[in-house]
Amino acid sequence: MVIEQALIISDIHLTPAYPHTAKRFIDFCQVEARKTPCLFIIGDLFEFWVGDDAHLHSPFHKEIANEIKQVVDSGVLVYFIPGNRDFMLGSAFAKLATWQVLPDPSIIQIGSKKWVLTHGDNLCTADPAYQLFRGITRLQFLQRLFMLIPTPIRKKMGAQLRQRATIKYQLRQHFNPQKANIKGNVTLQACAEILRKNHCNQLIHGHTHLPGIHQETQGQQEWTRWVLSDWDLDHPEMHPRASALQIDHSGVNVINLIR
Template sequence: MSLQFASALFISDLHLTPSMPLTAQRFFDFCEKDAPKVDAVFILGDLFEYWVGDDASSQSPFQQEVKRALANLANKTKTFYMHGNRDFLIGSDFLKKTGMTLLADPTVVEISGEKYVLCHGDSLCTADVGYQVFRTWVRKSWVQKLFFQLPVSWRRAIANHLRSNSHAQYQRGIRNSYAQNQIKTNVTLEACGAILRAHSGSNLIHGHTHLPNHHHEHLGEQRWQRWVLSDWDLDHPESTSPRSNALLINNQGVRTLDLIKT
């Protein structure tokens, strides 16, 4: 599939959940007002805080509301979705009902004449060996089939347990060694360089790390630019500054949109 557009918006890591209503409302406004202004919208994973199956979403009024917002958006502009580490179980039924097109991780796109390699970003965190082993196993189709055979309530309990464990491990890592934990949970130059070499690219866009920035990087003679997408959080100002950003690419170049101020 060759993807070429004159303009596009990129978002990721919204972690939508009913317990974050301000973040969810900004997403609904984004779908209604901001996103239709460009030729394509790319959601690079972790749209939801967790996803335990398309069948479970029918029991969630909140996820149904998100589905309707996405379907309305897809009627106005091309909308693409890439699995994240929290919602990689989003399946064909949900995608069909929203009108979104699923992208492989990674995918190459051309926006306004420039080529970009897109990925969620978790596959680039190769310093976290334990996570990479876990990621390999949970992406196996037979493991997912076994998971889907469990009752929805069990699946939700497992997802909540995994989220709690992940948060606890992150907090322990910070207490033991903040610097080491930052290295472990961030992408590596080696992984970024490898994915760009594999796709003959020099521009990389990803999310996952919650460390929004624009980097100019190199590894030996290889040089590239890397844009890290922001996570969204308008509901916890006591712990961090509110965040709601998108990356815009058009004939004027690449720039970050602060969606709180728009």
């Protein structure tokens, strides 16, 4: 796949509970997203997703799907790579949004360079318990079994998992912030391996909510790692965040989406 120009975003964490963030994403779909030939959403578009049947009766989620469809209808190619919170987004949502789902990771030629695009949770190998959980939850037969659980119970389970993960992270930050930062971040070894396997030296990921650019090396291997920002306009006690990466033949720019 060769693309001349693209916008890349991740970790919007859409939910009716975060109305300002949702409003900014809708505005983004109506304005900025239509000015690029290609948009990549690389994971965690939604706060959590426990199956299309559990969410697509909601006017909120239908509106988001329709906004993405309008972007596609305007002539923009929209691609989605699943994240750790919305890896169960399925074909019903894809049909409504008319986007294309890509595997994680995906190797894309954008501008003059080849890039590895990944959500990023697969790179957090300092947390083996999470990697085990990730591997189990990606098994297709277990996902099919999960979908047999009644919808209200699935929704409750999804909310409880997110709540437990948040509490666990907050406790780590309080009692052992260094360990929390290590476990919640990508490892040099995982980044080197994914780039080596794909014969690439440019990496883009989200997941960690630690936006930035890193020049990294391991042995004779060198690469550049771009980390996408999460979006959060609903917690006034925190600095508001919303941005995108724009890539073309001239290079990479961070587009500030705060208004």
